[in-house]
Amino acid sequence: MKWWFSIGIVLMVLVVGCTPPGPLSEGERLPRPAATLNPPNPLSKGEGPAHEALEGIDSLMWKEPDSALKVMLEFAGSEAADGMDAFEGHYCQVLIAELLYKNYYKQSNRKELMKAVHYFDSIVGMDGYGTDTRGVSVQELEAFLAARAHYMNGVGFYERDSVVAACGEYLKALEMVETHFPNLERQDVAALQIDHLPRFMALTYNRLGDLFSSQFMQEPAIVCYKKSLVFNKIEPTSANGMANIMSHLGKQYSKLNQNDSTVYYFNEGLRMLPDTNNLIYRDLISQLALFNYKMSKDAETSISDLKRMVAQAADESEKLTRYLIIGAFYVDVGQNDSALKYLTPVFMYKDDCLMTREAARCMRDIYQSQGDSLKVIQYAMYLIDNEAHEGESNAQVSQLNELFQRHLQWEQEKAEAERRQAEQLAARRRLVRGVVTTVVVLLVLGLGLWWWMAKRRKEHEAETQTLNEEKQQLQTQVDDALQQLQTVDDALQQLQTQADDALQQARAMLPQRVADLYRAKVPNRLERIMDEFEAAYPGAMERVAAAYPNLTKTETQLFVLSFLQFRAKEEADLLGLSQNTVLQYRSNLRKKTENASISFFLEA
Numbered sequence: 001m002k003w004w005f006s007i008g009i010v011l012m013v014l015v016v017g018c019t020p021p022g023p024l025s026e027g028e029r030l031p032r033p034a035a036t037l038n039p040p041n042p043l044s045k046g047e048g049p050a051h052e053a054l055e056g057i058d059s060l061m062w063k064e065p066d067s068a069l070k071v072m073l074e075f076a077g078s079e080a081a082d083g084m085d086a087f088e089g090h091y092c093q094v095l096i097a098e099l100l101y102k103n104y105y106k107q108s109n110r111k112e113l114m115k116a117v118h119y120f121d122s123i124v125g126m127d128g129y130g131t132d133t134r135g136v137s138v139q140e141l142e143a144f145l146a147a148r149a150h151y152m153n154g155v156g157f158y159e160r161d162s163v164v165a166a167c168g169e170y171l172k173a174l175e176m177v178e179t180h181f182p183n184l185e186r187q188d189v190a191a192l193q194i195d196h197l198p199r200f201m202a203l204t205y206n207r208l209g210d211l212f213s214s215q216f217m218q219e220p221a222i223v224c225y226k227k228s229l230v231f232n233k234i235e236p237t238s239a240n241g242m243a244n245i246m247s248h249l250g251k252q253y254s255k256l257n258q259n260d261s262t263v264y265y266f267n268e269g270l271r272m273l274p275d276t277n278n279l280i281y282r283d284l285i286s287q288l289a290l291f292n293y294k295m296s297k298d299a300e301t302s303i304s305d306l307k308r309m310v311a312q313a314a315d316e317s318e319k320l321t322r323y324l325i326i327g328a329f330y331v332d333v334g335q336n337d338s339a340l341k342y343l344t345p346v347f348m349y350k351d352d353c354l355m356t357r358e359a360a361r362c363m364r365d366i367y368q369s370q371g372d373s374l375k376v377i378q379y380a381m382y383l384i385d386n387e388a389h390e391g392e393s394n395a396q397v398s399q400l401n402e403l404f405q406r407h408l409q410w411e412q413e414k415a416e417a418e419r420r421q422a423e424q425l426a427a428r429r430r431l432v433r434g435v436v437t438t439v440v441v442l443l444v445l446g447l448g449l450w451w452w453m454a455k456r457r458k459e460h461e462a463e464t465q466t467l468n469e470e471k472q473q474l475q476t477q478v479d480d481a482l483q484q485l486q487t488v489d490d491a492l493q494q495l496q497t498q499a500d501d502a503l504q505q506a507r508a509m510l511p512q513r514v515a516d517l518y519r520a521k522v523p524n525r526l527e528r529i530m531d532e533f534e535a536a537y538p539g540a541m542e543r544v545a546a547a548y549p550n551l552t553k554t555e556t557q558l559f560v561l562s563f564l565q566f567r568a569k570e571e572a573d574l575l576g577l578s579q580n581t582v583l584q585y586r587s588n589l590r591k592k593t594e595n596a597s598i599s600f601f602l603e604a
Helices: 002-018 048-063 065-076 079-083 085-102 108-124 139-157 165-182 197-214 219-232 241-255 259-272 281-297 299-311 316-333 336-348 352-371 373-385 387-518 525-536 540-547 553-563 566-573 579-593
Strands: none
Touching: 002 219, 048 065, 048 079, 048 085, 065 079, 065 085, 085 108, 085 139, 108 139, 139 197, 165 197, 165 387, 197 219, 197 241, 197 387, 219 241, 219 387, 241 259, 241 281, 259 281, 281 299, 281 316, 299 316, 316 336, 316 352, 336 352, 352 373, 387 525, 525 540, 525 553, 525 566, 540 553, 553 566, 553 579, 566 579
């Protein structure tokens, strides 16, 4: 059977291809570029062996998948396609599957691809001799092809909604690479000689992360996205590859309510974007708007950001996705009419079952709160009809988790096996060194120990002397400080004594000074008399006010004047009142103070 015949059949069905369902790993499919003049074509230099043509198509596919598809069409009609052997024929089928996928077509060579999977599995591990011009072994190249075949087989399963089978194929691809390139994550030089191997690993982990995220399995998704970050640093999947993974990680941590990690990854994603005219930027801004509302309840700013992203949506699917977010947001803030405006078109969009069910759930709750039983029944019946799908999803989650845990166990066993192998190798090396090496080592260790102990003894003596000197110096400083404190204390005592003497002198002179002020007929005599009293008895007036807050200013002044032995006539003269009025004030004062004396308030 000629290989070109099967190639031609596969390529003919491209006209009925369609975009596969489900999430796509960013970087695998580039935006459809405009047609280029004279695209790179390895056949333009003249026809050569089939494997050279396929390698040229392979290399071109990683950069320009649309141009590579044109070259594959040309190759399918060439004489080189007739000369393919079994290896090249299966290699060709893997390339066809990748070209279909990267050019937005559904797989149409499922049978041929699955044969290629079994073929490459059968030759990997066999004794492979020889290397290519880069020094890469044939066995390693075959292992990489086997991994790619499993990956594309997983894509085919995912397109047919066989999520568990797809996950198993992706994990098989990872295990195939990690088995033959154990040091790839540590940027082993030999492994990096194979073109796009780190990028392939980043895309595979991306794809797994998308798969687990779609099943609401946050922890496995986080593990896969973080692995993808590692390989993206070695070979980026695209200009926005790192930012895209940061966005995915932020979403997973948001679902787990781990706020610090959420805001970190969202902000890192924004920081890594070279521009703002892309889907990743709009997703990050939308997610941050929801997160900021969750943290600060600033509904106005958050809804403004969400609506701004709706206005920038690139297509109807993205627009409705943002509608669902805004609708759920309005439900949360209690604006049901606005929520229905956005949720209704989402519910009518039947291409995404998850979006439709979420819209139905929100609309059922809205109508239930409004008491519209007919609408409640309508949306409840829709959700009941889809319960079977949710049950299947739960079963898938269980199977996916089992696969992932089995993979983690495989990684642990592999690491343990590598550790044991390293230990065995180290043990053999120790035996080879023999007794002589051991004696030399012991002698060196003994001399080193003696030298170290002598050095430590000298250091200890020097440290002891230094500590004694520092101790003596500190004692001297302490004694000086105590002496200074004693001097300060003596000075404070002296100042206190002087202050007490001055206060006693002021109190002794108070009657004479008050009498002089009264007789002098000076302006503001009353205020100056009150000032003299407060100077002799600091705080007395505040204590009187605290004890009798209902005393008027005149009553308070009479309280002080009575203590200063003023007669009613003199008080009337000072206050500018009649003597009868003063006597009335005195009566009120005795009632309010219950005949108390101001003497009780002179000392604190």
